[in-house]
Amino acid sequence: MRTRRKVGIAGAVFGAASAGVAAATLAKRYAVGRIRLRPDLEAGEPFGELRGRPVTLTTSDGLQIHAEVDGVEDAPLTVVLCHGYCLSSDSWHYQRRVLRDSYRLVVWDQRCHGLSARAPASDCTIERLGEDLALVLDELVPGPCVVVGHSMGGMTIMALAERRPELFGDKIRGVSLIATSAGKLAEITLGLPALVSKVVNLAVPPAVSVMRRSGALVDRGRQAGTDLSFLALRHLAFGDSKSVSPTVVDFVESMIRATPSEVIADFYPALMSHDKLTALDVLNKVPTAIIVGEGDWLTPLDHSRAIAAAVPTAQLTTVPETSHLVQLERPDAVNEALRELLKRAERENT
Template sequence: MPTPSILTVSAPDGTRLRVQVYAAATATGGPTGSLPGAPPGSPPGSSPTVVLAHGWTLTHASWLPVVDRLTEQGLRVVTWDQRGHGRSGHIRGPATVRSLGDDLAAVLAVVAPDGPLVLGGHSMGGMTVMAYAGLHPREFTDRVTGVVLVSTVADSLGQRLPVRTGRVMKLVARLPRIRAGRFVTLAGQRRLLFGPEADAAHVVLTREQVAATTLPTMGRFYQAIAEHDEAPALSHLDGIPTVVLVGDRDRLTPPRDSERIAELVPHAQLRLLPGRGHMLAYEATDEVVDAFRTVLGTPA
């Protein structure tokens, strides 16, 4: 994996976002220098930039197995830590999914101000992509040439979340800015986020990311996810190659959530992965990479 360029982008409200830009490891498109995924007739170097949004209580690191594979295939890849997560700044103002959509717009304005884009979102990151489409529809339809939505939900999640958990998270949202730490266990992460054949190392990596998340971020974005409804925004995916991935053992965003997205985006390919849970970039790296190859129009 190439070493990323690291930069800081300011969100509209001043929140500082930590961004990683991974250059393509190789240019495999032949002597002209064109890269995989470029539309027919595109000039050299016009391959889409792949931009990946991570999920709730995670960091950009949750995408690294996929980043490694995509850069090997000659693609430029951008990740960032969502506000309040990883090395990005703490939350300023309300925590909403739509603020994440505006954060994505701010990142793109700095690291990919022009040219085609392929957007990928996992869990809350999928909601981020939807929010961006709804808030910035012209930019989205003009530039996005492919979308991969992984283990995510468009609407109505809050209606199913446990009332007791919601009350606890409202309390957690008001606690001092300390990390979740020992409250996050390996056993709990395995049970909640992974299928039965999970690699122990992947569980450890996930637990480290979640444990490093502050309690206010955890609580405030839990509420944001509960209130999230970006179903209308999915109309902007019309005609854009889209793949929706979900594990049949996903306890957080079960298959019915992805089926709902496929209903709202009728041309989307819905792929149900047997035996897999919520963390598909770890559990099903090959399948996630194949989804990107599909929307990029590159051969397997």
């Protein structure tokens, strides 16, 4: 009798849990379905289809880096675009579409991302990314340029400033740092209450360890986009999530999904230990534009303000109701700030 009672209780608990999971799944599907039924102005946008002349570069540690040269070949100024963590050069879609008519562009996939080759974990560092950017400038930029970095791409520029300060004011005539940080990323709360944030921060390192050890298994579960990942990305990476295009969210999710789990795990420690605040003084030699979404949870506004304090000559642009992927969520605001930076760089170049 006791055994039957325990089995009955266990069955009831399991049934209730299953019903809860089923209800949550239906709710997610309903929410995503409603979102996708709304008018989507970006539905026909050719994301991932803009292409230039492909180039393969070989780094000092023997890695092949994919880059493309686009735009006006004989333009007096080249714009070099450095993408962020778990993304690719395609994340510059809107900036590339606008700038290619007036400037020479160089876009490249950072090591282990996009079409560039994988590197061992020991070479997944911000310092290595800075060296890779130096290679891109040496090989593909014959004249003056402006370098633009989003998130990890901004950190790449900081690493270059620390390693090759002589380039700034000479070859590099302007810098834009978009939604990035000079350090202390490990202290970010993601907008969560302090206690919850502490629990999340404690849980992340073991999860990263699992991704590193069992990346292939984890990736099999990531291959198909899910309603949960769509909703999470829409909430975390976009500020005005109610109005953001589902097509844009899907586009970003496809780039993240294409980044192997081992790569995500390998770069995570480098991002958490990143500290380049003392290298920023070099940027005072050139026009600098700092751009950040007001609601950025991943590289919060305070981090851009800290950069601006270290580079008092810089112009800080805060984009309201926008989060980490500001260049995709509010491309017009970002493009306007970049155009102004490029004009300043051109004036100082004459």
